[in-house]
Each structure stands twice: as C-alpha cells, then as structure tokens.
Amino acid sequence: MRYDPSHITRVIPHRPPFLLIDAVESVEFGRRGVGVSTLDASCGLFSELRTGELVLPRSLLIEAMAQTAAFVAAGGSVFGEAGLSEPSAPPAVGYLVRVSNVTFERDVYAGDTVHYVVEMAKHFGDLYKFTGTAEVDGVEIARGELTFSVPRDPSG
Amino acid sequence: MEDKNKLISELKTLIIESLQLEDVSPDEIGPDDPLFGNGLGLDSIDALELVVALEKAYGIVIPDEDVGKEAFASLSALADFVAKERKATGGE
Numbered sequence: 001m002r003y004d005p006s007h008i009t010r011v012i013p014h015r016p017p018f019l020l021i022d023a024v025e026s027v028e029f030g031r032r033g034v035g036v037s038t039l040d041a042s043c044g045l046f047s048e049l050r051t052g053e054l055v056l057p058r059s060l061l062i063e064a065m066a067q068t069a070a071f072v073a074a075g076g077s078v079f080g081e082a083g084l085s086e087p088s089a090p091p092a093v094g095y096l097v098r099v100s101n102v103t104f105e106r107d108v109y110a111g112d113t114v115h116y117v118v119e120m121a122k123h124f125g126d127l128y129k130f131t132g133t134a135e136v137d138g139v140e141i142a143r144g145e146l147t148f149s150v151p152r153d154p155s156g
Numbered sequence: 157m158e159d160k161n162k163l164i165s166e167l168k169t170l171i172i173e174s175l176q177l178e179d180v181s182p183d184e185i186g187p188d189d190p191l192f193g194n195g196l197g198l199d200s201i202d203a204l205e206l207v208v209a210l211e212k213a214y215g216i217v218i219p220d221e222d223v224g225k226e227a228f229a230s231l232s233a234l235a236d237f238v239a240k241e242r243k244a245t246g247g248e
Binding site for chain 2: 121149
C-alpha cells in the first residue's frame with residue numbers, strides 16, 4: 001500500500017513546500033512505515049554550498065522523519081488499521097516534544113531520493129517514541145529518536 | 157534489605173544515565189523522594205524514557221500510567237516494583 005500526498009494531508013497538517021514526503025509505503029499504522037521523498041532544486045528548501053552544490057539542511061531530515069512518524073502514528077484513526085478504508089475519524093493532533101540521539105553521516109543533494117524508515121519504539125500515556133533512519137540508495141545517512149505528545153481528547 | 161539497597165543503588169545509576177541527569181549525583185536522590193514533580197523533578201517524557209530503560213535493563217514492562225504512577229512514586233517504590241516483577245517473571 002502506498003499513500004500519496006492526498007492521503008498524507010488528511011492526517012498531518014503540513015503543506016507544500018513544507019510537506020517533505022511524497023509518499024508513505026510499507027505502513028503498519030501504529031508500528032512502522034517508510035516515507036519517501038525526492039526534492040528537486042526548485043523546491044526552495046536547499047542551501048547552496050560554496051562549491052555550488054545544493055544541500056538539504058540537516059534539520060529537515062529530522063522534520064521529514066517526524067512527518068513520516070506522525071502519519072504512521074495517527075493514520076490508523078483516519079484510514080483504519082487495515083489501510084485505505086473510508087475515513088473513520090479526524091486525526092489526533094500531535095506535537096513533536098523531543099528529538100534525541102541524532103547523528104548525520106552525509107548530506108542530501110537535490111535530486112536524491114530519501115527513504116525515512118520509522119518504527120514506534122514505545123507508547124506510554126500520551127507519549128509515542130519512534131526511532132527513525134534516513135537512507136539514500138540503501139545507505140543510512142542519518143538517524144534519531146523522536147518523541148511525540150498526542151494529548152487525549154478531553155471530550156473522551 | 158541489603159538486596160533492596162543494592163537495587164536502589166542500581167536504579168539511581170539507571171535513572172541518572174538513561175535520563176542524562178548530568179548535574180545529579182546518586183547521593184542526591186533519597187529513597188523516599190518523589191521522582192516526579194517537586195522531588196527529582198522528572199516529567200512525562202522522562203517517564204517514557206524510564207519505561208524504556210527499565211524494559212531494556214530488567215525486561216519488565218510498565219504497561220500504562222496507572223502502574224507507572226505506583227512504580228514511579230519514589231525510588232523505594234520503584235525498587236519494590238522491580239523486585240516484585242523480577243520475581244514474578246523468574247528473573248531473580
């Protein structure tokens with residue numbers, strides 16, 4: 001199952017140019033998923049190095065992992081655990097509250113296709129902790145841990 | 157009692173290392189001090205990290221906030237909880 005931007009924007013509030021994933025694949029809602037993104041030079045997000053190369057600011061790799069994780073965490077309430085069924089509920093609103101143990105191995109250049117592999121490590125109370133990696137051509141280029149708070153609906 | 161004191165000592169180290177409390181020494185954490193709020197001052201994100209660390213170190217699961225509230229009341233309460241769970245799962 002592949003979820004495209006028309007599905008993703010029903011779950012998370014991000015919109016172009018700040019919607020950083022083109023698709024989410026291999027989704028098990030509440031467990032894991034893989035965000036996919038290919039950004040071209042015209043998207044306005046790249047920084048130009050002295051060499052003339054365009055690189056994606058590294059913080060945006062973490063943001064893209066977070067967008068993928070938010071879709072995996074909240075998509076089940078929208079599409080159903082099994083996938084693309086009729087929407088069953090509006091998505092919960094989540095907040096990224098901690099980013100930790102982040103490492104970067106190399107930059108992302110315009111035209112690279114990046115896969116963001118996220119997996120839920122723990123759910124406790126209102127908090128969800130994910131591990132995430134970013135990969136280009138099957139090689140890990142960044143990793144980190146992301147914690148979200150999803151406050152429960154006070155109406156129950 | 158000696159076993160409990162040893163476990164409390166282990167848990168102090170676990171808490172300080174897993175939560176990266178670089179400005180806290182083990183001696184500053186009293187066995188009956190509350191871990192959250194006015195005691196050690198931990199918050200809900202620390203609780204999540206502690207749940208993960210306890211699972212990794214001892215293989216014990218804190219399934220929800222109600223159990224967490226009891227287990228995280230103090231270091232002494234946490235030691236009792238860990239000892240009880242290890243005994244129940246044959247880990248001791």
